[in-house]
Amino acid sequence: MVRHFLGQNDLAATEMEHIFQRARSLKIDKISNVMAGRSLVMFFEKASTRTRLSFEIGMGQMGGQAVYLDRESSQLSRGESISDTARVVSRYADLIMARVFLHSTVAELAACATIPVVNGLSDEEHPCQGLTDLFTIAEFKGSVRGTRITFVGDGDNNVTHSLMLGAARLGAHVTVASPPELQPQKRYVELAESNARLSGGSVRLTCDPVEAVESADVLYADVWVSMGREGERASRMEMLGKYQVNERLMKLAGPDCIFMHCLPAHIDEEVTADVAYGPRSVIFDQAENRLHVQKALMEFLLFSHEGGA
Numbered sequence: 001m002v003r004h005f006l007g008q009n010d011l012a013a014t015e016m017e018h019i020f021q022r023a024r025s026l027k028i029d030k031i032s033n034v035m036a037g038r039s040l041v042m043f044f045e046k047a048s049t050r051t052r053l054s055f056e057i058g059m060g061q062m063g064g065q066a067v068y069l070d071r072e073s074s075q076l077s078r079g080e081s082i083s084d085t086a087r088v089v090s091r092y093a094d095l096i097m098a099r100v101f102l103h104s105t106v107a108e109l110a111a112c113a114t115i116p117v118v119n120g121l122s123d124e125e126h127p128c129q130g131l132t133d134l135f136t137i138a139e140f141k142g143s144v145r146g147t148r149i150t151f152v153g154d155g156d157n158n159v160t161h162s163l164m165l166g167a168a169r170l171g172a173h174v175t176v177a178s179p180p181e182l183q184p185q186k187r188y189v190e191l192a193e194s195n196a197r198l199s200g201g202s203v204r205l206t207c208d209p210v211e212a213v214e215s216a217d218v219l220y221a222d223v224w225v226s227m228g229r230e231g232e233r234a235s236r237m238e239m240l241g242k243y244q245v246n247e248r249l250m251k252l253a254g255p256d257c258i259f260m261h262c263l264p265a266h267i268d269e270e271v272t273a274d275v276a277y278g279p280r281s282v283i284f285d286q287a288e289n290r291l292h293v294q295k296a297l298m299e300f301l302l303f304s305h306e307g308g309a
């Protein structure tokens with residue numbers, strides 16, 4: 001059966017742990033030949049630095065090849081369908097990674113492809129980021145289980161949804177502090193609550209950033225204006241002003257609290273420079289870990305799909 005990774009819940013807790021273990025060894029032994037003769041097609045509807053580089057370089061480090069495709073320069077710009085594109089790519093390549101505006105686009109790719117499809121960010125989820133964030137939390141905190149993770153800012157956000165789902169699945173205590181208008185989508189809250197019931201974790205939503213950070217082990221921020229939401233910039237600035245992560249907020253968290261951000265960051269909007277570049281920030285470790293975790297993810301999807309590892 002073809003395994004896709006469209007959302008954080010597509011991986012069981014044990015599968016995430018397996019990927020983390022493999023990523024830890026890939027972080028030490030970077031170069032291999034496991035993807036020799038294999039190809040990844042990377043389809044982008046939106047800008048990217050980390051996702052493109054980590055997938056492309058990761059595939060190269062494993063002896064495989066990555067090919068970039070976008071709407072503008074492909075026949076998609078002239079009306080070829082997503083479904084036909086998925087069928088054609090499946091005849092050439094072994095994996096697809098897609099960054100899209102609408103989650104339904106990545107779902108359609110997966111429905112028509114005969115090879116694994118990875119969501120490289122949609123309007124609803126950013127599961128490669130979520131997986132990497134949990135790996136990074138385990139690296140810095142020893143374990144995700146029992147860790148108090150607080151997200152502050154735009155709750156109705158791809159990064160928030162994936163983090164919430166994955167953290168709850170691995171037994172963490174997640175708090176999301178966001179304005180009433182920008183709470184995480186109900187569907188994702190319900191899925192995360194159901195994950196937490198099974199794992200012993202918990203999910204809490206609040207509008208109060210001060211109360212939310214109390215005794216947090218991890219404080220997480222993302223941009224206030226995600227790609228595709230530029231038209232809402234003015235209202236979002238207004239709603240999110242009091243959700244900035246600054247030194248004052250960091251001081252209210254636990255003494256060993258780390259700061260995380262998926263990047264790119266907008267300094268002096270969702271986070272101040274003293275926090276983003278301060279001693280408790282792990283943002284560049286997070287960025288690096290995208291490489292190791294996604295290499296392990298690609299191995300997992302490809303070889304489990306083929307009945308291997």
Ligand code: CP
Nearest residue numbers: 048049050051262263
């Ligand atoms: N965090 C992340 O996905 O970064 P890019 O948008 O640069 O890929």
Ligand code: NVA
Nearest residue numbers: 159222226227262263
């Ligand atoms: N929420 C952000 C994440 C960028 C990696 C966005 O969608 O733009």
